[in-house]
Amino acid sequence: MHTTGFIPQLNLDLIQTLAMAGLIFLTGVMLNKKIPFFEGLNIPSAVLGGLVFAAVNLFLHDRVLNIKVNTSMQPLCMMLFFTSIGTNASVGLLKKGGKQVVLFLVLSSIFCVLQNLVGIGVATLFGVPKLFGVMAGSVTLVGGPATGLAFAPLFEQMGLRGAETIAVTAATFGIVLGGLLGGPSATFLIDKFRLATNTKKNVPAVATNREATDELLRVDISNEHSAFTMSLVNIGIIMGMGSAVSFFIARSGITLPAYIGAMIVGAVYRNINDKKNWTVLDQKTIDFSGGIALNIFLTVALMDLRLWELFHLALPLSGILLTQLLVVILFALGLTFVVMGKDYEAAVMSGGFIGFMLGTVANAMAVMKTIADKYGAAPRAFLVVPLVGGFFIDYINALVITLFANFLK
Numbered sequence: 001m002h003t004t005g006f007i008p009q010l011n012l013d014l015i016q017t018l019a020m021a022g023l024i025f026l027t028g029v030m031l032n033k034k035i036p037f038f039e040g041l042n043i044p045s046a047v048l049g050g051l052v053f054a055a056v057n058l059f060l061h062d063r064v065l066n067i068k069v070n071t072s073m074q075p076l077c078m079m080l081f082f083t084s085i086g087t088n089a090s091v092g093l094l095k096k097g098g099k100q101v102v103l104f105l106v107l108s109s110i111f112c113v114l115q116n117l118v119g120i121g122v123a124t125l126f127g128v129p130k131l132f133g134v135m136a137g138s139v140t141l142v143g144g145p146a147t148g149l150a151f152a153p154l155f156e157q158m159g160l161r162g163a164e165t166i167a168v169t170a171a172t173f174g175i176v177l178g179g180l181l182g183g184p185s186a187t188f189l190i191d192k193f194r195l196a197t198n199t200k201k202n203v204p205a206v207a208t209n210r211e212a213t214d215e216l217l218r219v220d221i222s223n224e225h226s227a228f229t230m231s232l233v234n235i236g237i238i239m240g241m242g243s244a245v246s247f248f249i250a251r252s253g254i255t256l257p258a259y260i261g262a263m264i265v266g267a268v269y270r271n272i273n274d275k276k277n278w279t280v281l282d283q284k285t286i287d288f289s290g291g292i293a294l295n296i297f298l299t300v301a302l303m304d305l306r307l308w309e310l311f312h313l314a315l316p317l318s319g320i321l322l323t324q325l326l327v328v329i330l331f332a333l334g335l336t337f338v339v340m341g342k343d344y345e346a347a348v349m350s351g352g353f354i355g356f357m358l359g360t361v362a363n364a365m366a367v368m369k370t371i372a373d374k375y376g377a378a379p380r381a382f383l384v385v386p387l388v389g390g391f392f393i394d395y396i397n398a399l400v401i402t403l404f405a406n407f408l409k
Helices: 014-034 036-041 045-060 074-087 091-126 130-139 144-157 163-192 227-251 260-276 283-303 311-339 344-358 361-375 379-408
Strands: 002-004 007-011 066-068
Touching: 014 036, 014 045, 014 283, 045 066, 045 163, 045 283, 074 144, 074 227, 074 260, 074 283, 074 379, 091 130, 091 260, 091 311, 091 344, 091 379, 130 144, 130 163, 130 311, 130 379, 144 163, 144 283, 144 379, 163 283, 163 311, 163 344, 163 361, 227 260, 227 283, 260 379, 311 344, 344 361, 344 379, 361 379
Parallel strands: 007 066
Antiparallel strands: 002 007
């Protein structure tokens, strides 16, 4: 610790930063467990704990203590998480979902573009940079806090000051409102078109909790070539190849975050392996490692959040986010509901659409589970929404954001 002017500064090294991140993550876990309101909103523990720390840090900054954290592990964690997203882009999985998955993915992809156009339009009205509108568009609303924080350094380099703070604020807004409004929107459709009649009798019961159908991750520690070990080794190879792809793409003059190459290589690697079966790729292992990396990445990023940079942007950010909220509800109640069949399952999917288009797939699943518990099971919705919201849309959204960033640079 040393003093800057009259304010002491605490400089945390890598190990101390990781230790502090662990305490902050546990704080988020505790808050989610102890306070039902937070648990019902499906706010990730890393985000909840990190926001508490960011608020405390805001109070301390330039008053009592300035805290500087070591963020050197963030690029690796970010790369690992988005590589796991890339390996989820299985063509076979997309085909298995059928026409409904393709339709829902097309709608979601269109809305990614629409969110950015809306953001740019409102940002222009307020006289703030167009990149501000994209950051408060699909970067953080479809992408959530992870994608927002991953793109923040790139947007900072392109001239958007306070990109990390904007990202977390917009993503948190989306998570909260997506969880709150998805259910009432679906209920409105069900009641308006009287779609609940006999749903409990005619629709077979299915597991409405995604986690209930997931198999446990099994780790064989008796040999060095277990599925767990081989999957992690393959992920390392994919990340290395991906970094080379990103390097050559960047050399061509295209601006993109470092992890895009790994996402592309991950998708190609996965689909070739699905056909050739040349090595072991256990998706549960990959998702497990990606989840750990995501929690570390989010927690450390929020520890480094500078909320004091947001004050002058509060009005335009509020205007963009409220407009985004209105647009997603109109899109879900109109186009999504109609295209997906105008039936009970389409109404449930519309509620889920709001959940993950403003927040995360966890929001969508919670919204749909609440509806299904009240009106009856919706097996088609619980197949389509997790496949699109949990896997494919992150891949599409990253490409959409990259295109917008290059267009606006």
